[in-house]
Amino acid sequence: SPKGEFAxxxxxxxxxxxxxxxxxxxxxxxxxxxxxxxVCDLYEDRIKDATKKIVEAGKKAPAExxxxxxxxADENVEAVVVATAIINGLRRPFITTSKTGIVxxxxxxxxxxxx
Numbered sequence: 001s002p003k004g005e006f007a008x009x010x011x012x013x014x015x016x017x018x019x020x021x022x023x024x025x026x027x028x029x030x031x032x033x034x035x036x037x038x039v040c041d042l043y044e045d046r047i048k049d050a051t052k053k054i055v056e057a058g059k060k061a062p063a064e065x066x067x068x069x070x071x072x073a074d075e076n077v078e079a080v081v082v083a084t085a086i087i088n089g090l091r092r093p094f095i096t097t098s099k100t101g102i103v104x105x106x107x108x109x110x111x112x113x114x115x
Contacts, residue, residue, distance in 0.1 A: 012038035012077045014068050015084035016046035023083050024050060029057045037076050040065040 011034050013020045020041070028034050039050045039062050047064045055061050065071040072080075 008035045009079050010035050010037045010076055011079040012071055013081045014040045016041040016050045020083035036062050038063040038071050038074055040068050040071045
């Protein structure tokens, strides 16, 4: 791409409760440089609601995952937005190993950026 231009960031959201929903609606969908290529939650109704919001915004339907391990294996995902509560145990490994926003541990592929 020409100097000064960036490729669209292919992101996903893990955790589609209030935090994830608000991030999708108020931040990610309003940013032209971000594409939501996947969503993940333990609850299928939250996944369907998030996909519906993304499609209603004129975007392509994302891949849907119930297990974040499957999402992480998705080669189409470049950046992960973790919007879960700390108490559920998922968020802690991302936070404690990532001072710069880039995780490099066994929980995630080293190719992913965690936001």
